[in-house]
Amino acid sequence: SVTAPQIFRRLGAECHVLHAEPNGLNVNRDCGSTHIESLQKYVAENHLDIGFAFDGDADRCFAVDEKGNVVDGDQIMYICACKMKEEGTLLKDTVVATVMSNYGMEKCLAKEGIRLLRTPVGDKYVSMEIMKNGYSIGGEQSGHIIFGDLAKTGDGMMTAVKLLGCVVRQNQSLSELGALMVKYPQTLLNVRVANKTGWEKNQAIKDVVKKFTDELGEDGQVLVRASGTEPLIRIMAQGETQTETDRITESIAEVVRRELA
DSSP states (O other), rough: OOOOHHHHHHHHOOOOOOOOOOOSSOTTOOOOOOOHHHHHHHHHHHHHHEEEEETSSHHHEEETTTTSSOOOOHHHHHHHHHHHHTTTTGGGGGGEETTTOOOHHHHHHTTTTTTTEEESSSHHHHHHHHHHHHHHEOOTSSSSSEETTTTTSHHHHHHHHHHHHHHHHHOOOHHHHTTTTTTOOOOEEEESSSSTTGGOOHHHHHHHHHHHHHHGEEEEEEEEEEESSSSSSEEEESSSSSHHHHHHHHHHHHHHHHHHO
């Protein structure tokens, strides 16, 4: 709320500021990257070029294009990585992301000659991989983006400045750049269970996951994992149609409920 307007104005932008009256109690309340609707409306209605939303500690960043559409962490990574490759600064031609990132990013990056390396969920795993192997960029769909040559953790304002640089140097609108990454439909389903311990050894669950993994082949992805904090099994499917991903997640959920309820 204090530093972001200063940064954008010093860079020469006309800067409109929303939800910047912190009182110690209103962090993330109906605003920021977790409640982005007011920003979408404001950007579109006021014909602005771009908007940025940060979370409470500003390590996450979502963008909004001039039409009011959300540009998430996967799209931001894609746009920045492609520009970095073009400029010769994308080390090892690799982007680091988690297993939750959209499968469309992986497919689109591959067309640009860029490898996507996936880690477990959590920006700490992304950071560890970047630091261990010297990669340039990585992050999460949720907007945690790490630029390995500049920082060891996510920085929402740095992410915003990096994305602005891509928009300016490409001389394209954010909606044009965002559309270059074709998203695959995703369905996420949480199933409450009696006991999540040892779920990965359950043969019925293993069989149904393999069935749909084989069915999707190279046109999608199935991910099943236990919540780290709750008695939940999280099921995600990515594929070519929403109907397909809905069907797959519900089919797996039926087995999980039967086996672990």
